[in-house]
Amino acid sequence: MTSNPFPVVDIHTHMYPPEYVKILENRSDIPLIRRFAGAKDPRYIILPAEAESLDKAGEDGAPLPGRPVTSHYSSLQQKIHFMDTHRIDISVISLANPWLDFVATSEAASTAVSVNEEFESMCASQPGRLYFFATLPLTAPQGELLSAIDFVKGLKHCRGVILGTSGLGKGLDDPELIPVFKALAKNGLTIFLHPHYGLPSEVWGPRATAEYGHVLPLALGFPLETTIAVARMYLAGVFDEVPDLRMLLAHSGGTLPFLAGRIESCIVHDGHLVREGKVGSGRRTVWQVLKEQIYLDAVIYSEVGLKAAIDASGVDRLMFGTDHPFFPPLTSDEQGEWESMTWNKTAVEKALGEGSEGTKAVMGGNAVKILRLSEDA
Amino acid sequence: MTSNPFPVVDIHTHMYPPEYVKILENRSDIPLIRRFAGAKDPRYIILPAEAESLDKAGEDGAPLPGRPVTSHYSSLQQKIHFMDTHRIDISVISLANPWLDFVATSEAASTAVSVNEEFESMCASQPGRLYFFATLPLTAPQGELLSAIDFVKGLKHCRGVILGTSGLGKGLDDPELIPVFKALAKNGLTIFLHPHYGLPSEVWGPRATAEYGHVLPLALGFPLETTIAVARMYLAGVFDEVPDLRMLLAHSGGTLPFLAGRIESCIVHDGHLVREGKVGSGRRTVWQVLKEQIYLDAVIYSEVGLKAAIDASGVDRLMFGTDHPFFPPLTSDEQGEWESMTWNKTAVEKALGEGSEGTKAVMGGNAVKILRLSEDA
Numbered sequence A, B: 001m002t003s004n005p006f007p008v009v010d011i012h013t014h015m016y017p018p019e020y021v022k023i024l025e026n027r028s029d030i031p032l033i034r035r036f037a038g039a040k041d042p043r044y045i046i047l048p049a050e051a052e053s054l055d056k057a058g059e060d061g062a063p064l065p066g067r068p069v070t071s072h073y074s075s076l077q078q079k080i081h082f083m084d085t086h087r088i089d090i091s092v093i094s095l096a097n098p099w100l101d102f103v104a105t106s107e108a109a110s111t112a113v114s115v116n117e118e119f120e121s122m123c124a125s126q127p128g129r130l131y132f133f134a135t136l137p138l139t140a141p142q143g144e145l146l147s148a149i150d151f152v153k154g155l156k157h158c159r160g161v162i163l164g165t166s167g168l169g170k171g172l173d174d175p176e177l178i179p180v181f182k183a184l185a186k187n188g189l190t191i192f193l194h195p196h197y198g199l200p201s202e203v204w205g206p207r208a209t210a211e212y213g214h215v216l217p218l219a220l221g222f223p224l225e226t227t228i229a230v231a232r233m234y235l236a237g238v239f240d241e242v243p244d245l246r247m248l249l250a251h252s253g254g255t256l257p258f259l260a261g262r263i264e265s266c267i268v269h270d271g272h273l274v275r276e277g278k279v280g281s282g283r284r285t286v287w288q289v290l291k292e293q294i295y296l297d298a299v300i301y302s303e304v305g306l307k308a309a310i311d312a313s314g315v316d317r318l319m320f321g322t323d324h325p326f327f328p329p330l331t332s333d334e335q336g337e338w339e340s341m342t343w344n345k346t347a348v349e350k351a352l353g354e355g356s357e358g359t360k361a362v363m364g365g366n367a368v369k370i371l372r373l374s375e376d377a
Helices: A018-025 A076-085 A105-124 A142-153 A174-184 A216-233 A257-269 A271-275 A286-292 A303-313 A339-352 A357-370 B018-025 B078-084 B105-124 B142-153 B177-188 B215-235 B256-268 B272-276 B286-292 B303-312 B339-352 B357-370
Strands: A009-015 A032-034 A043-045 A088-094 A132-133 A158-163 A190-193 A247-249 A293-295 B009-015 B032-034 B043-045 B089-097 B128-136 B158-163 B192-194 B247-251 B294-297
Touching: A009 A018, A009 A076, A009 A357, A018 A032, A018 A105, A043 B215, A076 A088, A088 A158, A088 A357, A105 A132, A105 A142, A105 A158, A142 A158, A190 A216, A216 A247, A216 A257, A216 B128, A216 B215, A216 B256, A257 A286, A257 A303, A257 B215, A257 B303, A257 B339, A286 A293, A286 A303, A293 A303, A293 B078, A303 A339, A303 B256, A303 B303, A339 A357, A339 B247, A339 B256, B009 B078, B009 B357, B018 B032, B043 B128, B043 B286, B089 B105, B089 B357, B105 B128, B105 B142, B105 B158, B142 B158, B142 B177, B192 B215, B215 B247, B256 B286, B256 B303, B286 B294, B286 B303, B294 B303, B303 B339, B339 B357
Parallel strands: A009 A088, A088 A132, A132 A158, A158 A190, A190 A247, A247 A293, B009 B089, B089 B128, B128 B158, B158 B192, B192 B247, B247 B294
Antiparallel strands: A032 A043, B032 B043
């Protein structure tokens, strides 16, 4: 498929390989997968608000918590069907949140090996169509964590790693992570930064859980979490300390393109930072880091947001994605067209023009170049 | 000054009248104003992170908490000087956060009367140059709160009210607020929605307080708080229930223009909302509410964000602002030019073209029309 001069590439698309599903099925705390009597599919329960109703779930017609684990989660055949239905040539698949963040220290490294090998084997079975972002054993001792980076760089279809915002437990501005970032940068492995933890649930207010579904934590909590994580890395100087670090931000950077101006203003007007000499003339601005070390996906569902993302990072740094298998259609056939594809594709075409060079770049050309998707395929 | 066919209007500009400063000086919990030995100006301490260091403040050369209360906070002469320096014809002034949110129930109504009369008298003393957003006694019994709306609508220079996100304590999606919103709408009083509470401080991580100054709570916490508040109102159906409600969102809507697409996607893909029949064909989308009931200020410090705000709400719904007296210049004369003016003005000119109709509209024309600033001046 890479002979197609204008391939469509989906860089934000998740898989739950069977090995990982088993781990989730054996858990009693979130994240977990549980079967309920009378329900066709098991349910994946991931958000704190969903766990609250876990004990009463299924009783007296109470709605089931979480979301159904359909064949879209684990079936490679289903992923290929989704790609074919939506004319996606190449997918760069990744484990979905919360990855291995919850795995015990002693089991993390071996679990990561088995998950990453499962991803490599899926990619190898579909020549030219699949690459992947590997999963890191963040709860493992640092030596094992660095070894895991060595291991995944040797996997033929691995092009980077997917990373949450908790890092080793203290966030991505934790100095202990610098060797990890350096090892990833040295090996040309792009970090796909993805949210999971959202915001403390009290910010959604007393009506949210019962009345607003998952809208607030997913629509606002996720992008805000990403924005906070990357702003903390910026303020900690991580991008300067690891100049070869390359980071792809989920959901078009959360809200970073929109708020970069305010972040800059707050920095140059901050008494503490000015006194510490951190606002000098040598400082690289957020705008520079956006254009030099950050890539954004195009999962933003409107041309308004997409244009801001393009303005912030440049049309050569955006990459199309779908977030499959999340957000399935609820009122039409799951095997048919998904709005996660059509809304995001329409946004690109409205922002850049149907068939334009810019649209071709965002829809696939950028990903092929940035993630070297024509190699070894 | 309103005879100027292209006036520059600042609709986001705060004052702390002497009466209000006295209240803050008498408090021992944040928000408070305190004097420290050897410091020229008293300090205004407002953020939880600043209160943590209050006990040790000033000892052994430890930096003073909060920010200096300079003449820019309370002096009308200084406000006029700022306006003249930056060629601002008209300012729509408002009390700054946290307004009267902390005032005891029994004192709220009378405090609001005295603060609002002080604002009216400031405006009357500068014919044609000042209007104001009044302050509501939200902790007062509802009867007194509704009377306060009746009172301020009779003040000649009042054009709306400034409102925080806590409402009566449960947020702006609290059904108890509907009569308040209806009374404001009926009287043609625009709500200026402004953040104060930010996000729970744990989201900034262990390094924030000591190392990143106020950047994260101000640059991210504030706009995220506004976005959450307005999203909750939208999901609660407030905009449908009070169709004449008009709301001006601080900081270009927080992040609403950028995230509106994702909010829409999360709504139509939410199982709970679909089951409840809330995603039917009659639903007004976030985009429609943005264009029909919401105004945005232009306090976003970059043309990237400003363009998204214009794309989301329309060029006829944006209004210029400075956030004076916050964010004073730290490395140049406070009596000279402020970047809060120049960055935001440059953003408008870059987005819409210097001297263009759009620029004139955003810089002042919209405010004159929307807030009726040529009346009674």
